[in-house]
Amino acid sequence: MADTAAPLAMGAERVDRPGLLQRIFLHNVPAKIAALPMVATVLVVFVGCVAWTIYYSFTNSKLLPTGKFVGFDQYERLFATSRWNVSVWNLIAYGSMSLVFTLVIGFILAVLIDQKIRFESAFRTIMLYPFALSFIVTGLVWQWIMNPTLGLQGTLRGLGWTGFTFDWIANPRMVLFALLIAGLWHGTGFCMVLMLAGLRGVDEEVWKAARIDGIPTWRTYVSIVIPMMRGVLVTAVVIIGSGIVRLYDLVVALTNGGPGISSEVPAKYVFNYMFSGGNIGQGLAGATMMLLTVLIIMIPWAYLEFGGKGRRT
Amino acid sequence: MQQSVSIRDLTLNFGSVKVLEHLNLDIAQGEFIVLLGPSGCGKSTLLNCIAGLLDVSDGQIFISGKNVTWLEPKDRGIGMVFQSYALYPQMTVEKNLSFGLRVAGMPKAEIDQRVARAAEILQIQPLLQRKPANLSGGQRQRVAIGRALVRDVDVFLFDEPLSNLDAKLRSDLRVEIKRLHQRLKNTMIYVTHDQIEALTLADRIAIMKNGVIQQLADPATIYNKPVNLYVAGFIGSPSMNFIPGTLDGETFTANDGTRIPVGAYDFVTRLSGATKSVLGVRPEHILLGDAARNMPFQTQAEIEIVEPMGSETLAWTKVAGVPVTFRCSSDIPLHVGEKVTVGFDIARGSLFNAESEARL
Amino acid sequence: MSMTATIPAGTPMAAGANEPRGQRPKPFFTPKKIMLYTVLVFFSLYYLFPLYVMLTTSLKTMPEIRFGNIFALPTAPSFDAWFKAWSSACTGLTCNGLAPGFWNSVKITIPSTIVSIFIAAVNGYALVNWRFKGSEIFFSILIFGSFIPYQVMLYPLVMITRELGIFGSLQAVILIHTIFGMPILTLLFRNYFASLPQELFKAARVDGAGFWRIFFEIMLPMSLPIFVVALILQITGIWNDFLFGVVFAGNVNYPMTVQLNNIVNSAQGTPEYNVNMAATVLTGLVPLTVYFVSGKWFVRGVAAGAVKG
Structure with missing residues (x-):
């Protein structure tokens, strides 16, 4: 990270070097007091709470987290529960589609916006405004649009297109696509902004060099620009990915997990078991699995970004 | 001589801003032309127009006798080297050199041969498998030149290629570019704001200001016979000394009354009557002591500041009431407060009309 | 003086009338x-x-x-549906419309925004200018923590707030928003302060100014842009929150998003779609206003959230 920031704290090391204890507690005191909320948050929430959750996921806690240690029982039960398995499958299916489409659409829109078009800021404003809205609003609007009788389907049938079918939120096999449409509506503009920043970060002279070399525009994007945008792409994947794992509000608002359990997701499963299912151990085990998923996404990224030879350009 | 690049009546507007206006320039085959000027003078814009990276508003561009005004950059027979190198960062040096040729569908054998030749000329064979991130600035710029080289073109365009390098590397690469030109004998158009680069490299220099070429001539002419005050002040470091005054016949009278005979001056235009004008003389043309006594003009001056530069010494004094610098050998001991005799020969100086700023 | 130094173009390739000249012909519709x-x-x-x-x-x-x-x-x-949505739509429990939710959201958003931004600004400042042993480690964990799903920390936090006696109150939601806003905001301020000239800070120290004095008199006055970005990020983020509101606020303090979802998804009887949509518009109005008013700043905010230190 920023090794450029001058370690000014060192500057305070005076000739009479204080003892170790003094240096830890008395040195730089106001800064340490000021950083106390951060230190407390890190220790209590991001370390303490996470450890607590992992620990209690190995107990048989029911209504209260007091249970005794039962090893992997909760996890065995978790993966024996069809609702959890459906949730996981939904997350994988929705997540991979959402990730791919968000990146592809976001990139394509960014490229289109980058063609020195007219009304650029109007297009950008239109594409990004859904991102300012909450998932609840997003879910409810699309729920209404996809309402089978009065929404788009009903309207188009009423206009004479009787074969038109758009009942995805009522159709267990299609409901994930309903989620996808709403999710893409909400998030692609954001991805576009990221990608556009990446595109605009490409040295203009590289484009000139490619034109002199006679590289067609599409080839320049594929062979030169996209590889140069690796940093932005990785960041986008991590942000979109960790957002997908958290997916909760949108499902609650759009389908509430229905029809049946066909659009359940892990975050909702965990929430329900913790706060209304009366089986905390199950919820905690599910939460730990979510954590694991995020780690699987994060660790390769962290390694690429900060590990290796510490190479960053 | 055969014209290599010819620019006719070139005009470029960005909206209502005129960047270049009715610009004409003819460049001979094998000539090394430097476009020199401060930033914003239009020199890079002109180069981009020649390359086809900017659409011109009016006028024509010919390269090797072909009208290329509407052609794509790749079809103009040019190669270009950029300030930021503009290498493709994810490709090895070899791929960087060959990418354009591969996209154009050239047979592999010929690509290999061209890459090998360019690598040999620029001595970058050991670097071919490296990526740009693992190269030094000088090596990167060599690769960038190589990318122009493999295109086997008539005209090379350089857009401030050395500006991102440190002083030492800059002078090394400068020599190398000169060597390259001597070996290849291509036409080269080179944009820079560094007058040393311009003076050392160019066959001819075009000094630009506000989108207009002020003077187009060989370095010696530019240096010794600048066409106007702007060129005179821009070229030379430390810059030319200017003494404002009035010219009447064969006598120049400085504002403080000092009279300087200018009979030996080679006038471009002769004016009748008294004219407000400026006399310019370069620091190295002001002589000191015994040497000064043989000069047509001499005067007493007091040394105000002494700047030893190693090989020479720069001294500040006042002549005819205005600050004047002169250059002398570092062997001559100079002291602040010392009175010395200084003198110069007007035949080596310049006279400008104070109003039009043009050379007299 | 002639404006160009032209060499007479006595060459054989003098331009013909039909030679390409000037701008490339570009059809309007390609x-x-x-x-x-x-x-x-x-x-x-x-x-x-x-x-x-x-x-x-x-x-x-x-x-x-x-x-x-x-x-x-x-x-x-x-606007009948709007009035109904605002004041008399039913949530399944009560029929007071969205208005209570709106005011709850206001009561949550304003203090949460202020507290979280202030703490993050101090954090960022301490991280850049007053580094102490371990400060970077804490910061790294903080950033890493921002990617952990909230569900992982939710239950222990419920227990902690219950122990503190604030579970089910506005204070609890404010605390939670401050905690989870900290990673991104700290990153934002840290990067911003790191981009300021260090000489300024050094000069202030040489002048004998201490931690807080430098913060309030030197750093804050220079930080307006980043405060605007943080403000936009927090107002929209906190206003749009659903999960923390539903868990920590308690029934009477439900923010607008929760109320909205209850009106639309748990109301009994025949659904009134016009009221539902009016309620949805009303809930979206605040972030949309922020979005349209802030313009480029919003873009800067979301982009700033994406760049890593």
Whole structure:
């Protein structure tokens, strides 16, 4: 990270070097007091709470987290529960589609916006405004649009297109696509902004060099620009990915997990078991699995970004 | 001589801003032309127009006798080297050199041969498998030149290629570019704001200001016979000394009354009557002591500041009431407060009309 | 003086009348351009359609919705549904409309925004200028923590707030928003302060100014842009939150998003789509206003959230 920031704290090391204890507690005191909320948050929430959750996921806690240690029982039960398995499958299916489409659409829109078009800021404003809205609003609007009788389907049938079918939120096999449409509506503009920043970060002279070399525009994007945008792409994947794992509000608002359990997701499963299912151990085990998923996404990224030879350009 | 690049009546507007206006320039085959000027003078814009990276508003561009005004950059027979190198960062040096040729569908054998030749000329064979991130600035710029080289073109365009390098590397690469030109004998158009680069490299220099070429001539002419005050002040470091005054016949009278005979001056235009004008003389043309006594003009001056530069010494004094610098050998001991005799020969100086700023 | 130093062009290639000259001829409609704008307009319709539907539906009457179509403009626009959504729509428990939720959201958003930004600004400042042993480690964990799903920390936090006696109150939500806003905001301020000239800070130290004095008198006055970005990020983020509101606020303090979801998804009886959409518009109004007013700053905010230190 920023090794450029001058370690000014060192500057305070005076000739009479204080003892170790003094240096830890008395040195730089106001800064340490000021950083106390951060230190407390890190220790209590991001370390303490996470450890607590992992620990209690190995107990048989029911209504209260007091249970005794039962090893992997909760996890065995978790993966024996069809609702959890459906949730996981939904997350994988929705997540991979959402990730791919968000990146592809976001990139394509960014490229289109980058063609020195007219009304650029109007297009950008239109594409990004859904991102300012909450998932609840997003879910409810699309729920209404996809309402089978009065929404788009009903309207188009009423206009004479009787074969038109758009009942995805009522159709267990299609409901994930309903989620996808709403999710893409909400998030692609954001991805576009990221990608556009990446595109605009490409040295203009590289484009000139490619034109002199006679590289067609599409080839320049594929062979030169996209590889140069690796940093932005990785960041986008991590942000979109960790957002997908958290997916909760949108499902609650759009389908509430229905029809049946066909659009359940892990975050909702965990929430329900913790706060209304009366089986905390199950919820905690599910939460730990979510954590694991995020780690699987994060660790390769962290390694690429900060590990290796510490190479960053 | 055969014209290599010819620019006719070139005009470029960005909206209502005129960047270049009715610009004409003819460049001979094998000539090394430097476009020199401060930033914003239009020199890079002109180069981009020649390359086809900017659409011109009016006028024509010919390269090797072909009208290329509407052609794509790749079809103009040019190669270009950029300030930021503009290498493709994810490709090895070899791929960087060959990418354009591969996209154009050239047979592999010929690509290999061209890459090998360019690598040999620029001595970058050991670097071919490296990526740009693992190269030094000088090596990167060599690769960038190589990318122009493999295109086997008539005209090379350089857009401030050395500006991102440190002083030492800059002078090394400068020599190398000169060597390259001597070996290849291509036409080269080179944009820079560094007058040393311009003076050392160019066959001819075009000094630009506000989108207009002020003077187009060989370095010696530019240096010794600048066409106007702007060129005179821009070229030379430390810059030319200017003494404002009035010219009447064969006598120049400085504002403080000092009279300087200018009979030996080679006038471009002769004016009748008294004219407000400026006399310019370069620091190295002001002589000191015994040497000064043989000069047509001499005067007493007091040394105000002494700047030893190693090989020479720069001294500040006042002549005819205005600050004047002169250059002398570092062997001559100079002291602040010392009175010395200084003198110069007007035949080596310049006279400008104070109003039009043009050379007299 | 002639304006150009021209060499007489006595060369054999003198320009003919039909030679290319000036601008390249560019047809106004190229297939590429038509494609470009078609795709952009298509996507714009996708993004705009829900907004259109939301607004028109909210201005219609129920019979008009039942027998009309979703594209149609309201024949007689009326704000009745808006008034009902605001003051008398039922959530399944009560029939007070969205108004209580709106005020709860205000009561949550304002203090949460202020507290979280202040703490993050101090954090960022301490991280850049007053580094102490371990400060970077804490910061790294903080950033890493921002990617952990909230569900992982939710239950222990419920227990902690219960122990503190604030569970089910506004204080609890404010605390939670401060905690989870900390990673991104700290990153934002840290990067911003790191971009300021260090000499300024050094000069202030040489002048004998201490931690807080430098912060309030030197750093804060220079930080307006980043405060605007943080403000936008927090106001929209906290206003749009659902999960923390539903868990920590308690029934009486439910923020607007929770109320909205309850009105639409848990109301009994025949659904009143115009009221639902009016409620949805009302809930979206605050972040939308922030978005349209802030313009480029919003973009800076979301982009700033994406760049890593």
